[in-house]
Amino acid sequence: MLFVELAVKGLVYGCMYAMMAVGLTLVYGLLRILHIAHAGVFALGAYVAVVVANATGSLALGFALALVVSAIVGVGIYRFAYQPLLGHPPFVPMIVSIGLFIVMQEGFRMVFEAYGISFDNNPYYTSTVAIAGINLNYVEIAMVIASIVLLVGFGLFASLTRAGIGWRATVTDPQMATSFGIDPVRVRYINFLFGSGLAGLAGALVGLLNNYVEPTMGGLVSYKALAIIVLGGLGSVRGTLIASLILGVVESYGAIYLADVFDRDAIGFLFLIIVLMVRPQGLLGRK
Amino acid sequence: MSAYIASIVSVIGINMILALGLNIITGFCGQVSLGHAAFYGIGAYTAAYLAKLGAPLPLTLLAGTIMAGAIGIVVGLTSLRVRADFLAVTTMGIGFVFLGFVRKQKWLGGELGISGIPASGLHPVAYAALIVAFALGVIALTLWIKRSWMGFTFDAVADDEDAAPTVGISVSIYKLTAFGIGTALAGLAGGLYVYFARIILPDTFDFVQSIAILTMVVIGGTGSVWGVVAATIGLTLLPEVSRAASDYRLLIFGAMLMLVMRFSPGGLAGLVKRRAAS
Numbered sequence: 357m358l359f360v361e362l363a364v365k366g367l368v369y370g371c372m373y374a375m376m377a378v379g380l381t382l383v384y385g386l387l388r389i390l391h392i393a394h395a396g397v398f399a400l401g402a403y404v405a406v407v408v409a410n411a412t413g414s415l416a417l418g419f420a421l422a423l424v425v426s427a428i429v430g431v432g433i434y435r436f437a438y439q440p441l442l443g444h445p446p447f448v449p450m451i452v453s454i455g456l457f458i459v460m461q462e463g464f465r466m467v468f469e470a471y472g473i474s475f476d477n478n479p480y481y482t483s484t485v486a487i488a489g490i491n492l493n494y495v496e497i498a499m500v501i502a503s504i505v506l507l508v509g510f511g512l513f514a515s516l517t518r519a520g521i522g523w524r525a526t527v528t529d530p531q532m533a534t535s536f537g538i539d540p541v542r543v544r545y546i547n548f549l550f551g552s553g554l555a556g557l558a559g560a561l562v563g564l565l566n567n568y569v570e571p572t573m574g575g576l577v578s579y580k581a582l583a584i585i586v587l588g589g590l591g592s593v594r595g596t597l598i599a600s601l602i603l604g605v606v607e608s609y610g611a612i613y614l615a616d617v618f619d620r621d622a623i624g625f626l627f628l629i630i631v632l633m634v635r636p637q638g639l640l641g642r643k
Numbered sequence: 644m645s646a647y648i649a650s651i652v653s654v655i656g657i658n659m660i661l662a663l664g665l666n667i668i669t670g671f672c673g674q675v676s677l678g679h680a681a682f683y684g685i686g687a688y689t690a691a692y693l694a695k696l697g698a699p700l701p702l703t704l705l706a707g708t709i710m711a712g713a714i715g716i717v718v719g720l721t722s723l724r725v726r727a728d729f730l731a732v733t734t735m736g737i738g739f740v741f742l743g744f745v746r747k748q749k750w751l752g753g754e755l756g757i758s759g760i761p762a763s764g765l766h767p768v769a770y771a772a773l774i775v776a777f778a779l780g781v782i783a784l785t786l787w788i789k790r791s792w793m794g795f796t797f798d799a800v801a802d803d804e805d806a807a808p809t810v811g812i813s814v815s816i817y818k819l820t821a822f823g824i825g826t827a828l829a830g831l832a833g834g835l836y837v838y839f840a841r842i843i844l845p846d847t848f849d850f851v852q853s854i855a856i857l858t859m860v861v862i863g864g865t866g867s868v869w870g871v872v873a874a875t876i877g878l879t880l881l882p883e884v885s886r887a888a889s890d891y892r893l894l895i896f897g898a899m900l901m902l903v904m905r906f907s908p909g910g911l912a913g914l915v916k917r918r919a920a921s
Contacts, residue, residue: 390728437905444908446728447675451861452904454854458897466894579735579850586732615747622743625736629721632733636724 401556430552711830
């Protein structure tokens with residue numbers, strides 16, 4: 357039973373990682389930038405949700421604003437931090453991104469103090485439901501549903517709509533897409549809008565799940581998300597999804613069976629390093 | 644020299660050795676490493692463990708240096724398999740694996756680290772002088788490397804990894820050399836830190852530390868020895884100068900990283916060069 361339960365919990369975490377990692381993969385696929393400041397957007401989503409929900413008493417409003425605010429901030433990051441640096445070697449925007457992440461994290465610490473904030477009214481935090489003998493928290497279920505709905509929605513957008521096809525064309529060959537009348541700048545805006553909104557929502561959900569929002573909450577998740585996009589093969593959305601779920605499960609087992617040797621956070625990276633030594637291009641990446 | 648000044652000088656010296664070591668890997672050879680603090684930690688843990696067993700200072704420093712350099716070469720092997728962005732994430736991962744391992748090892752003190760490390764036997768001022776001597780030695784070493792044949796090959800590897808073999812450069816050997824030297828220097832800094840602080844905690848060697856070292860290199864100007872030296876002194880003194888700067892140390896680091904890269908990707912050295920040219 358423990359075996360199955362660990363797998364289920366691992367998949368739940370995997371869904372959360374997927375919501376984070378897909379945004380990173382979208383940015384990487386389009387611009388070849390390791391968008392570390394994504395962690396700041398994640399924490400921003402959590403803060404907006406908790407502050408708005410506590411002020412108005414409406415969790416739904418908090419979540420809606422978290423989604424909107426983080427999406428807009430994500431676009432702002434592209435416009436003011438990355439766009440001017442597109443001609444530089446890739447480590448330049450990466451270091452800008454690290455700087456931006458540190459600034460955001462310290463900014464939260466200054467505005468909201470170093471201590472975390474809890475939701476005043478969070479009935480979902482404690483209530484669980486048993487599915488096939490496994491106790492799952494309501495928020496965990498919401499996380500799984502949200503990630504499935506949003507990612508399937510994105511898949512449909514990319515394959516069926518005009519804008520989605522334009523997006524795919526730009527990822528494959530920006531120059532060719534431009535000559536067919538697609539505006540690459542608009543595609544990048546859509547990219548950051550969607551990816552950052554997803555990260556903000558993931559942050560809000562994690563805040564609700566732990567009933568705790570703190571300045572550093574984005575750090576570890578986003579470092580793992582970076583490991584995931586590398587593991588999946590940089591820029592491959594499908595690889596990212598698979599790698600997210602695998603990492604969630606590997607961590608879940610590792611945290612129990614390797615507890616005496618490594619802590620939970622090291623296991624994911626250890627797994628990443630081993631996989632990269634065997635397949636340097638990642639699980640689904642092309643050489 | 645008061646004890647306070649001696650301690651600041653010691654910290655500057657240690658940071659300088661760390662930053663110049665990373666400068667060899669990232670600046671000279673072009674391999675971005677986000678896990679330099681792990682090698683600092685490996686050196687520190689090796690030295691502290693041996694010091695507790697009663698080994699003398701020269702031996703512990705040497706052991707820390709060799710251990711970090713040896714593991715650095717092994718990690719450098721990953722740079723032969725993965726490149727650029729993959730390498731950045733892999734080296735970041737090495738940092739987390741190191742921390743995750745150390746935290747769970749009872750014989751290394753777990754979360755509490757190693758305390759009660761024997762004194763170096765030197766007066767704090769004399770010990771600070773020793774650190775400065777090492778730092779000067781490292782400056783001389785990196786200046787020499789930069790002008791040597793090896794420095795040119797590093798340049799070639801950093802510039803175009805695929806073109807380098809066409810002029811007869813073995814990319815793998817020089818990458819491993821850069822990793823070996825750079826990480827050995829981090830190990831030396833770790834050993835020096837052990838006798839300075841006399842207690843080591845796992846968190847001293849975390850990701851933030853790696854980023855702090857990278858900040859010194861990037862703000863100084865990746866690849867420029869004097870730029871990195873100047874940035875290390877400036878950034879280490881900054882929190883000492885004012886209370887506000889010490890409270891918001893990370894904020895200032897982050898903002899500087901962002902602004903320097905945004906407006907002068909060559910760092911301070913790039914700025915100076917541009918001034919001189921115009």
